[in-house]
């Protein structure tokens with residue numbers, strides 16, 4: 718059975734998709750030699766759809782392979798067989814993307830969980846409020862993405878409250894463990910909001926306010942590298958050049974270490 722994870726929040730723009738894509742790329746790179754399969758599951762995403770980006774990437778890849786093939790073999794020889802091989806190659810090189818209607822999430826997860834090792838759910842904003850508790854109760858590791866400042870803490874608090882009220886009891890009843898982490902993302906290290914939050918972490922105020930949340934050691938400040946572009950693989954190139962000590966590397970590793978034992 719696949720381990721199901723998700724970076725999530727009620728709010729749009731906090732970095733859910735960015736972190737989900739980053740982990741998908743990292744876990745694929747890290748685990749491909751062991752034959753492990755990673756699938757990013759995308760429910761009902763209308764704009765900025767990863768599924769659509771992925772289709773374009775495949776198209777470009779096929780055009781490139783076809784052009785190269787024809788260079789080497791003369792015109793008109795790139796047929797179905799060559800195309801299938803190229804698609805196979807593309808699929809091996811990157812994690813899978815599965816698009817699904819939100820009312821078919823549970824049945825889809827049921828179906829793919831036995832065929833892959835990690836499922837990363839990239840929810841649209843606000844989905845926890847949309848009675849999708851059944852889906853949430855399937856998530857083994859929930860990473861709540863915290864942004865700093867304004868009403869961020871309040872809406873993140875709402876998200877955690879809904880989770881605790883609606884999802885936690887379902888998981889408890891199923892006898893499943895509950896793993897909810899916090900990840901600080903997209904803040905300015907020198908910003909007042911971040912510094913205040915850190916201070917409140919140190920004096921125990923945050924633990925008191927969010928007693929069920931374990932915060933990751935690694936925090937992800939605003940960085941040019943994480944500025945998302947319309948590609949599912951650019952972060953993969955980043956993952957490949959990361960070195961220990963780099964916060965993005967540390968983040969990926971920290972999550973990897975947390976979930977590693979659950980990957981069969």
Ligand SMILES: Nc1ncnc2c1ncn2[C@@H]1O[C@H](COP(=O)(O)OP(=O)(O)O)[C@@H](O)[C@H]1O
Nearest residue numbers: 729730731732733734735903939940943944945
């Ligand atoms: N740590 C970060 N540093 C810089 N930009 C970030 C970071 N995290 C997210 N972003 C940017 O913030 C914007 C919103 O992120 P996105 O992942 O689409 O959010 P969501 O999926 O929560 O709506 C994107 O332009 C993305 O590149």
Ligand SMILES: [Mg+2]
Nearest residue numbers: 733734840841
């Ligand atoms: Mg998103």
